[in-house]
Amino acid sequence: MSQDTRGRDESSRWSSKRELDGARPAPPSLGLRGTLLFLWRQLTSMQTALILLMLLAIAAVPGSLYPQRSVNPALTEQFLAENGRWGEILDTLGFFDVFSSPWFSAIYLLLFISLIGCIVPRVGVHLRQLRAQPPRAPSRLTRFTGYTRRELPGADADTLLQSAHRALRRSRYRTAVREETRSRSVSAERGLLRESGNLLFHISLVGVLICIAGGQLTSYRGQITVIEGDGFSNSLTQYDSFESGAWFDETELPSFRFTLEDFRATYVQPGESGTVGEPRSFEADVAVTTPGQEQREQTIEVNKPLHVDGASMYLLGNGYAPEVTVTDPEGSVVAEGPVITVPMGDTGYTSQLVIKAPDARPEQTAVVGFFLPTGTIDENGPHSLYPDALDPQLALTVHQGDLGLDSGVPQNAYEVDVTTLTQVTDENGDPVLVRLYPGQEYELPDGTTISFDGLRRYAAFDVAHDPFERWTLVCALAATGGLILSLFIPRRRLWVRVREADGGAVLEVAGLARSDDPMLEEDVSKLADSLAGEEDGAGPDGLRDSGAPTPTDDHREGSAP
Amino acid sequence: MINQQLAELSNLALVVAIVLYVLALIGFAADLASSSQRRSDARLAAREAREAERAPQPATIGAGGASAGGAAIHGAEEAAPAPDAGADGPAPGTMTAQRFAFLLAGAATVLHIAGVVTRAIATQRVPWANMYEFATTSTAVVMVAFLAFCIRRAELRALGTFVVGPVLVVLLLAQTFWIVPAAALTPSLQNSHWLVIHISVAILATALSILGAVVASLQLLQSRHERALVQRAADGEEHPEHWGRFGHVLDRLPASSVLESLSFRVHSVAFVCWTFTLIFGAVWARDAWGRFWGWDPKEVWTFIIWVIYAAYLHARATGGFRGSRAAWVALAGFLAVVFNYTIVNTVINGLHSYSGL
Numbered sequence: 001m002s003q004d005t006r007g008r009d010e011s012s013r014w015s016s017k018r019e020l021d022g023a024r025p026a027p028p029s030l031g032l033r034g035t036l037l038f039l040w041r042q043l044t045s046m047q048t049a050l051i052l053l054m055l056l057a058i059a060a061v062p063g064s065l066y067p068q069r070s071v072n073p074a075l076t077e078q079f080l081a082e083n084g085r086w087g088e089i090l091d092t093l094g095f096f097d098v099f100s101s102p103w104f105s106a107i108y109l110l111l112f113i114s115l116i117g118c119i120v121p122r123v124g125v126h127l128r129q130l131r132a133q134p135p136r137a138p139s140r141l142t143r144f145t146g147y148t149r150r151e152l153p154g155a156d157a158d159t160l161l162q163s164a165h166r167a168l169r170r171s172r173y174r175t176a177v178r179e180e181t182r183s184r185s186v187s188a189e190r191g192l193l194r195e196s197g198n199l200l201f202h203i204s205l206v207g208v209l210i211c212i213a214g215g216q217l218t219s220y221r222g223q224i225t226v227i228e229g230d231g232f233s234n235s236l237t238q239y240d241s242f243e244s245g246a247w248f249d250e251t252e253l254p255s256f257r258f259t260l261e262d263f264r265a266t267y268v269q270p271g272e273s274g275t276v277g278e279p280r281s282f283e284a285d286v287a288v289t290t291p292g293q294e295q296r297e298q299t300i301e302v303n304k305p306l307h308v309d310g311a312s313m314y315l316l317g318n319g320y321a322p323e324v325t326v327t328d329p330e331g332s333v334v335a336e337g338p339v340i341t342v343p344m345g346d347t348g349y350t351s352q353l354v355i356k357a358p359d360a361r362p363e364q365t366a367v368v369g370f371f372l373p374t375g376t377i378d379e380n381g382p383h384s385l386y387p388d389a390l391d392p393q394l395a396l397t398v399h400q401g402d403l404g405l406d407s408g409v410p411q412n413a414y415e416v417d418v419t420t421l422t423q424v425t426d427e428n429g430d431p432v433l434v435r436l437y438p439g440q441e442y443e444l445p446d447g448t449t450i451s452f453d454g455l456r457r458y459a460a461f462d463v464a465h466d467p468f469e470r471w472t473l474v475c476a477l478a479a480t481g482g483l484i485l486s487l488f489i490p491r492r493r494l495w496v497r498v499r500e501a502d503g504g505a506v507l508e509v510a511g512l513a514r515s516d517d518p519m520l521e522e523d524v525s526k527l528a529d530s531l532a533g534e535e536d537g538a539g540p541d542g543l544r545d546s547g548a549p550t551p552t553d554d555h556r557e558g559s560a561p
Numbered sequence: 562m563i564n565q566q567l568a569e570l571s572n573l574a575l576v577v578a579i580v581l582y583v584l585a586l587i588g589f590a591a592d593l594a595s596s597s598q599r600r601s602d603a604r605l606a607a608r609e610a611r612e613a614e615r616a617p618q619p620a621t622i623g624a625g626g627a628s629a630g631g632a633a634i635h636g637a638e639e640a641a642p643a644p645d646a647g648a649d650g651p652a653p654g655t656m657t658a659q660r661f662a663f664l665l666a667g668a669a670t671v672l673h674i675a676g677v678v679t680r681a682i683a684t685q686r687v688p689w690a691n692m693y694e695f696a697t698t699s700t701a702v703v704m705v706a707f708l709a710f711c712i713r714r715a716e717l718r719a720l721g722t723f724v725v726g727p728v729l730v731v732l733l734l735a736q737t738f739w740i741v742p743a744a745a746l747t748p749s750l751q752n753s754h755w756l757v758i759h760i761s762v763a764i765l766a767t768a769l770s771i772l773g774a775v776v777a778s779l780q781l782l783q784s785r786h787e788r789a790l791v792q793r794a795a796d797g798e799e800h801p802e803h804w805g806r807f808g809h810v811l812d813r814l815p816a817s818s819v820l821e822s823l824s825f826r827v828h829s830v831a832f833v834c835w836t837f838t839l840i841f842g843a844v845w846a847r848d849a850w851g852r853f854w855g856w857d858p859k860e861v862w863t864f865i866i867w868v869i870y871a872a873y874l875h876a877r878a879t880g881g882f883r884g885s886r887a888a889w890v891a892l893a894g895f896l897a898v899v900f901n902y903t904i905v906n907t908v909i910n911g912l913h914s915y916s917g918l
């Protein structure tokens with residue numbers, strides 16, 4: 001009986017996590033140290049991990065239901081404007097920055113502290129286990145899986161034990177042979193890799209978190225807009241917008257240059273299947289020069305970024321840049337060249353155009369309106385019917401007055417506030433609506449002329465780099481590898497006990513599963529059969545696969561029909 | 562570019578498959594109903610014997626409870642013999658409702674796959690660019706997985722009703738609400754092999770989640786049923802009954818411990834698939850948008866699904882959560898999957914919004 005208890009002790013100690021599993025009640029009044037210890041045990045218990053995981057899932061939900069500032073700032077502002085007080089409350093609570101809110105951060109930080117507190121001791125226990133011998137066979141095997149007892153008259157206990165040992169070793173068990181009172185036993189153990197995999201999984205999760213944090217600190221991302229025929233050379237001043245992590249160093253910006261040689265877009269044409277006007281493809285041909293290398297040509301597409309050392313460039317947007325010349329009444333050219341227009345988001349690519357001519361005399365001039373790739377003007381006003389430039393035209397109005405560019409307030413180049421300006425009118429006092437086709441010129445009553453000289457396209461790119469990206473992927477894949485080991489490697493023990501009995505031997509075999517292991521029972525009885533069979537002189541059949549089930553062994557129950 | 566005739570053929574195949582699924586469903590349901598009527602005292606006796614046998618059986622010390630599960634498998638076999646093997650069943654070779662349903666389900670699955678494949682050929686791309694294609698492809702995978710399980714373990718055929726039913730519902734939804742004409746891909750879905758990898762793994766993961774949820778729900782029902790029966794038997798009832806006809810249906814199904822371990826296996830493979838879905842999705846997002854993670858609603862929900870299934874696997878290893886409570890967590894995970902494909906795709910607008918929906 002005393003031996004029995006020892007056996008139980010052993011098997012509960014077998015799993016490192018058992019010891020950590022569940023919170024042990026704190027002994028009463030242990031003072032500060034005891035309380036801290038108690039809290040730490042609570043935090044690193046499986047229940048806490050489980051609850052934190054569920055909380056993490058729940059906390060992420062509002063991040064998908066409410067617009068997020070980091071994902072879609074415009075939508076967030078709109079939501080705030082529409083929801084007044086309620087919006088403000090939500091904003092204070094962090095519902096528009098869920099993934100950087102204190103409560104979300106608290107949950108995942110606690111989870112990872114719990115995780116580390118959980119892994120560290122388990123690693124120690126596991127390393128010791130890897131070096132230790134498989135533990136002693138329990139004195140009473142009857143209680144264990146697949147228990148088989150055979151009396152083999154005429155069998156030799158030594159040979160039996162040896163062949164059991166050999167068979168188990170061949171099936172990749174770690175084994176230990178032990179002398180016991182009146183008997184000898186082989187303890188065998190397999191599947192420690194399961195725990196190794198589990199630890200690898202959890203450690204790699206910490207790695208993923210560290211890499212993501214590292215990426216946040218060191219990465220950068222900027223937006224650029226390049227018109228066909230123009231070039232770009234990488235430096236901070238060239239970006240429309242740029243954001244970077246706290247540890248980003250400007251000098252790390254790789255120097256590369258490129259010219260956008262051609263931009264092509266194709267759309268679903270009338271008569272083709274699909275929604276007419278829906279984009280089919282976007283292609284940007286660029287000629288790239290990096291230091292120390294020959295210029296190379298590449299076509300950047302959606303999903304096919306340009307990679308240079310230290311940066312990648314993604315095609316994320318495009319639009320039209322009509323070439324417009326504005327001459328003031330005094331005859332000087334006050335605006336010339338391609339103007340980037342901003343698509344309004346309809347399928348027809350109706351695009352907003354703003355030209356500011358602060359140098360125009362006698363008054364500063366702003367030209368605003370629309371570029372229409374396939375234009376029409378009807379009761380809905382000017383708009384475009386189709387995204388390709390089949391019938392390109394400009395629909396513009398002209399405004400004069402102080403553009404306010406000297407006020408010192410930074411201005412958006414694509415917007416102008418016309419409410420403070422006077423619209424140019426004809427002799428009847430009606431606003432002048434300028435409609436221009438390529439090659440045409442329009443003269444306003446005051447002598448200002450506007451000409452539509454040609455059409456180019458532009459492409460918008462994101463340039464981004466995250467030095468930790470690769471390591472994040474490595475950690476994620478390592479975690480997956482560990483996960484697979486941890487889920488699909490069965491962990492088990494087998495015991496063979498041989499006792500000499502008058503003129504023969506008594507064989508006992510049993511196993512213990514430490515994970516889902518439907519094959520264990522069968523493997524135990526197979527081992528018993530083959531050992532007994534060998535002794536009977538039937539030959540060592542089935543020994544080889546006694547512990548290494550082939551997948552086809554799996555359908556005991558499947559043979560019914 | 563798009564072969565319209567083939568696309569119509571694909572549609573036809575799917576419609577016929579739906580009809581066959583309906584027939585198969587009727588067959589499976591009829592089988593459950595009739596076999597529950599055939600329930601005999603003998604079977605009841607077998608179960609009592611099983612309970613008696615199980616009581617003194619040592620509980621496994623391990624987390625998995627594998628040996629108890631093993632014993633239960635045998636118990637289930639006795640309690641629920643395959644229809645054509647039981648003494649009161651028809652002779653082998655005759656057409657039982659279940660076999661009829663199984664064959665129909667097989668035929669329907671073949672047509673179903675044909676529909677998916679012809680759609681792919683018609684559009685010259687992988688068939689999962691919109692909700693309709695995603696739904697038809699993933700249900701096909703569910704059926705293949707189910708049939709594969711059934712061929713290996715015949716007693717699982719009894720679950721047919723609970724698998725074909727949901728598949729049918731999804732297919733009908735797809736066919737009525739989500740259907741869009743066959744079309745080529747929008748640029749963001751083009752020229753990326755990651756699209757193929759990411760979404761095929763996602764389909765596999767979804768399919769396994771559906772299957773897992775079916776098994777987990779049955780497990781919950783079954784364990785409640787078993788507990789009630791044991792209770793009644795302990796109260797001295799000679800032929801304990803619980804939940805009437807439906808109880809008889811449950812008697813036909815494998816024991817809750819068998820369902821539990823099946824649910825675990827399905828969910829663990831599903832979890833690995835979800836993990837790959839996340840990773841490949843991140844790789845693809847980096848190629849397409851220049852960042853591997855951006856908390857887009859679809860990404861958020863895949864993350865939520867992953868975390869819930871991780872919680873399920875944890876729960877299974879946590880004292881006090883094993884069994885039914887863990888099964889509830891798994892069902893919560895499935896709820897997130899459903900939410901991800903319905904509300905997130907249709908109501909919440911993100912970068913993932915599929916073309917045409």
Ligand code: HEM
Nearest residue numbers: 017044045046049114115118198201483486624871874878
């Ligand atoms: C970052 C959060 C965590 C995630 C996503 C996570 C995920 C998982 C998953 C998916 C499994 C099942 C697969 C396997 O056996 O490897 C698992 C198992 C396990 N986890 Fe975690 N875990 C997390 C945190 C923790 C923490 C904080 C602890 C410590 C209390 C912990 C302890 C364990 C243990 C002991 C197992 C083995 C269970 C078994 O199969 O017997 N995990 N974890």
